[in-house]
Amino acid sequence: MSLKKWFGATTALVLASSLMLAGCGGNSENGGKEENSPSNSNSATSAPKETVTLKAYFPGDKPAGFDDVLQAVNDKLKADNVGAALNINFLPWSDYGNALSVKMSAGEEFDMYLDAPWLSMNQMIASNSLKELDAMVAERPELKASIPSEMWEYNKFDGKIMGIPLGTTQGQLYGMLIRKDLREKYGLPELKTLDDLEKFLYAVKENEKDVKPFVINGIKADKLPFILSESANQALDEVLEIGVNMFAYSTKDKKVVGQWASPMIADAYERVTKYYKDGILSKNIAQEQNAETLFKQGKYAATYYSTDGVEGLKYSEMLQDGSDKLEVFVPNGDQAKPYTAFQQWNFLCFPTSSKNADLAMDVANWLSIKENHDLMEYGIEGKDWEPVGESSYKILSSYTFPGYVLTWRPTLTRTADTMMADDKKWFDFSTNPANFTLSPTSGFNFNAEKVKTEYAKITPLHDSIFLPLSQGVLPADQGKMMLEEKMASLGGQKVIDEIQAQIDAVISGK
Amino acid sequence: MQYQLNARRGSKLKHIIRNPFLYAMAVPGLLFFLVFSYFPIYGIMIAFKDYNYAKGITGSDWVGFRNFNYFFTSDDFWVILRNTLTLNVLFIVFTTAAAVLIALMFNEIRNVYFKRISQSFIFLPYFMSWIVVGMIVQSLFGGEEPMINAWLQNVGLEPVNWMFESKLWPYILTVIRVWQGAGYLSIIFLAAITGITEDLYEAARIDGASKLQIVLRITLPLLVPTIMIMTLLAVGKIFNGDFAMIYAIIGDNSLLYPTTDVIDTFVFRSMRQLHDFGMSSAVGLFQSVMGLVFVIAANWVTRRVSKESALF
Numbered sequence: 001m002s003l004k005k006w007f008g009a010t011t012a013l014v015l016a017s018s019l020m021l022a023g024c025g026g027n028s029e030n031g032g033k034e035e036n037s038p039s040n041s042n043s044a045t046s047a048p049k050e051t052v053t054l055k056a057y058f059p060g061d062k063p064a065g066f067d068d069v070l071q072a073v074n075d076k077l078k079a080d081n082v083g084a085a086l087n088i089n090f091l092p093w094s095d096y097g098n099a100l101s102v103k104m105s106a107g108e109e110f111d112m113y114l115d116a117p118w119l120s121m122n123q124m125i126a127s128n129s130l131k132e133l134d135a136m137v138a139e140r141p142e143l144k145a146s147i148p149s150e151m152w153e154y155n156k157f158d159g160k161i162m163g164i165p166l167g168t169t170q171g172q173l174y175g176m177l178i179r180k181d182l183r184e185k186y187g188l189p190e191l192k193t194l195d196d197l198e199k200f201l202y203a204v205k206e207n208e209k210d211v212k213p214f215v216i217n218g219i220k221a222d223k224l225p226f227i228l229s230e231s232a233n234q235a236l237d238e239v240l241e242i243g244v245n246m247f248a249y250s251t252k253d254k255k256v257v258g259q260w261a262s263p264m265i266a267d268a269y270e271r272v273t274k275y276y277k278d279g280i281l282s283k284n285i286a287q288e289q290n291a292e293t294l295f296k297q298g299k300y301a302a303t304y305y306s307t308d309g310v311e312g313l314k315y316s317e318m319l320q321d322g323s324d325k326l327e328v329f330v331p332n333g334d335q336a337k338p339y340t341a342f343q344q345w346n347f348l349c350f351p352t353s354s355k356n357a358d359l360a361m362d363v364a365n366w367l368s369i370k371e372n373h374d375l376m377e378y379g380i381e382g383k384d385w386e387p388v389g390e391s392s393y394k395i396l397s398s399y400t401f402p403g404y405v406l407t408w409r410p411t412l413t414r415t416a417d418t419m420m421a422d423d424k425k426w427f428d429f430s431t432n433p434a435n436f437t438l439s440p441t442s443g444f445n446f447n448a449e450k451v452k453t454e455y456a457k458i459t460p461l462h463d464s465i466f467l468p469l470s471q472g473v474l475p476a477d478q479g480k481m482m483l484e485e486k487m488a489s490l491g492g493q494k495v496i497d498e499i500q501a502q503i504d505a506v507i508s509g510k
Numbered sequence: 511m512q513y514q515l516n517a518r519r520g521s522k523l524k525h526i527i528r529n530p531f532l533y534a535m536a537v538p539g540l541l542f543f544l545v546f547s548y549f550p551i552y553g554i555m556i557a558f559k560d561y562n563y564a565k566g567i568t569g570s571d572w573v574g575f576r577n578f579n580y581f582f583t584s585d586d587f588w589v590i591l592r593n594t595l596t597l598n599v600l601f602i603v604f605t606t607a608a609a610v611l612i613a614l615m616f617n618e619i620r621n622v623y624f625k626r627i628s629q630s631f632i633f634l635p636y637f638m639s640w641i642v643v644g645m646i647v648q649s650l651f652g653g654e655e656p657m658i659n660a661w662l663q664n665v666g667l668e669p670v671n672w673m674f675e676s677k678l679w680p681y682i683l684t685v686i687r688v689w690q691g692a693g694y695l696s697i698i699f700l701a702a703i704t705g706i707t708e709d710l711y712e713a714a715r716i717d718g719a720s721k722l723q724i725v726l727r728i729t730l731p732l733l734v735p736t737i738m739i740m741t742l743l744a745v746g747k748i749f750n751g752d753f754a755m756i757y758a759i760i761g762d763n764s765l766l767y768p769t770t771d772v773i774d775t776f777v778f779r780s781m782r783q784l785h786d787f788g789m790s791s792a793v794g795l796f797q798s799v800m801g802l803v804f805v806i807a808a809n810w811v812t813r814r815v816s817k818e819s820a821l822f
Contacts, residue, residue, distance in 0.1 A: 101785060453576070454580075457780070463767075464767050467762075
């Protein structure tokens with residue numbers, strides 16, 4: 001084919017396609033409207049309500065035995081005359097964010113889904129894709145009561161509730177999970193300070209042939225400096241976690257600073273550098289992805305721990321042999337009162353395109369009643385679980401519902417009876433708002449819209465320099481210098497200024 | 511030849527009427543490209559818009575070339591561009607060379623069963639998910655005691671700190687790529703070789719040509735058009751880093767970024783927090799346009815050298 005003909009054919013194809021496309025667009029709009037009108041008239045009718053099926057999207061794999069539980073949930077919804085049934089779809093984590101964005105922009109109708117500031121929530125709010133929930137929450141007492149007032153208050157976006165905050169703990173303490181048997185083997189007392197920890201890690205390094213000191217997944221290592229600092233878990237000069245990677249807020253001079261430049265955890269970066277050099281941190285840390293498995297296999301003496309109610313549970317199977325070989329070390333544990341923004345990381349959101357928002361909120365309210373909550377989150381009583389007291393339960397089947405997508409309510413949470421005592425202690429500690437200090441930046445959620453070019457440019461620095469610095473792979477002085485230079489050359493200051501401006505606005509608005 | 515004569519003699523319509531089945535066979539392929547390649551073209555405008563889910567594609571505001579800013583002014587722009595091109599050139603050259611060699615060798619195998627079995631085996635890696643390949647690579651080169659190092663030490667060589675040596679990775683990736691892709695390409699070449707008329711070989715044998723001479727003087731020259739077409743198609747994607755491959759193998763290991771970070775992985779990391787359709791579309795458009803430029807240029811060069819081998 002000659003070039004001319006080739007172009008001719010291409011043009012013809014493009015023309016034809018654009019014509020057909022125009023046709024498609026028109027059709028789908030009409031189709032959408034027709035579909036919705038019946039459901040509107042349905043919801044107006046009174047008891048016994050007709051059932052409207054609500055479509056939900058959540059990330060992850062469908063839990064084993066989910067169909068049976070969902071059937072039971074829908075039966076109970078019907079029996080309680082809520083007027084709704086749930087159609088829950090799980091999308092693989094790997095493309096959940098993208099799939100949701102595409103569904104939203106394609107105008108697909110669904111009634112609830114999981115979103116978060118670390119997914120696409122800020123963009124969705126900016127584009128008016130999410131329903132405001134303030135009025136609807138106020139009308140639903142069970143839902144309102146099941147979540148502490150701090151959680152409602154400090155998880156607003158521009159002063160409005162844009163999603164139901166899902167969480168159990170009110171803030172996080174960081175620490176390490178330690179092999180108690182090894183500590184006792186070397187006659188060391190219970191770990192209280194970072195020096196105690198250091199002694200333990202070096203003792204393992206010097207004496208054990210098959211057990212190495214410490215393992216953490218490479219990508220998690222940005223939390224290491226929070227653990228290995230004398231200031232750990234306290235509310236001192238800096239708020240380290242403000243919801244924007246790599247940055248912190250200094251309460252002393254009211255300035256946004258880089259975490260790497262923070263004087264408060266400078267000691268931690270020195271420690272990390274030293275530990276990496278001395279082989280306390282594995283040479284493999286930059287690409288480590290199997291920390292959990294390796295620790296379970298007994299190849300390491302310590303691993304990362306945080307009080308989120310998930311981290312500790314991962315290892316409860318290690319105690320199935322009846323031993324108590326694990327313990328939790330939380331630096332400054334006895335005086336811990338860390339900053340928290342009472343911020344949650346997951347939100348149940350309701351798209352504006354849904355015609356059934358009120359009904360979907362009714363379901364959320366219904367799920368805030370203990371027996372309904374338990375049915376969805378733990379499964380069918382007697383078959384999947386049985387209660388152990390008020391706040392614990394025994395697992396009978398392999399049903400594990402990801403509560404963080406729908407059902408997590410701090411006041412209703414039960415912990416598995418397999419949870420190790422130390423873990424339960426710290427988990428219970430963290431569910432109580434009174435154990436935390438309100439962060440001065442609470443209520444701040446970064447909206448990068450104004451500086452998105454610069455933000456996109458500095459985001460890769462997290463993986464390429466900030467992580468290696470936190471892993472000890474880049475020595476502290478060198479890593480900090482590189483970050484300063486790169487931040488300066490990529491317009492990081494503009495991002496910092498924007499964060500500063502938004503935090504100032506939040507603080508002055510209080 | 512027949513086609514050209516027909517085309518010159520009568521109208522296109524006549525040609526279609528005369529060969530209805532030939533054209534009918536092309537319909538599924540045309541439909542595929544129409545639906546998956548030509549329809550979505552209108553989405554290009556996202557690259558020039560401040561794309562907003564609620565306003566939709568046509569309703570979003572135009573922002574000119576603002577979406578292109580971030581990528582072109584990124585610090586690592588040249589490094590990433592260089593990596594993308596270097597890796598792809600390495601991939602194209604070595605995969606093609608290996609595939610031609612494999613195809614020529616297959617062509618010499620006379621035992622049908624051995625030929626079929628070995629074809630299947632060499633084709634197999636093509637169907638392997640990059641995630642699986644990534645895990646294999648991880649166990650060979652990763653961990654505290656990489657398997658490769660154990661082998662090296664067994665034969666008395668010094669162990670290598672693979673995950674720290676970014677210089678080695680373009681070569682490692684090339685080897686993996688050849689292992690994965692050469693088999694597939696060789697089957698295409700083998701099909702082309704099979705299409706070469708037997709008369710030529712017979713004539714050569716009568717004239718007393720050796721096996722090597724036959725390969726060099728007949729098989730290889732007649733294979734060149736196919737090689738050129740496959741290469742031109744690959745050149746069209748020269749600005750597209752193979753995200754699935756690179757990300758599955760390199761992952762988040764920042765120590766290897768200096769030589770393995772390609773446009774696609776870089777954009778992925780930049781957009782992890784932002785999820786900005788406009789900026790990612792801008793980069794995609796840049797890759798496509800550069801790919802088009804390269805294809806036209808490569809085709810122009812090909813035409814100069816040998817007219818029959820060119821795509822258009």
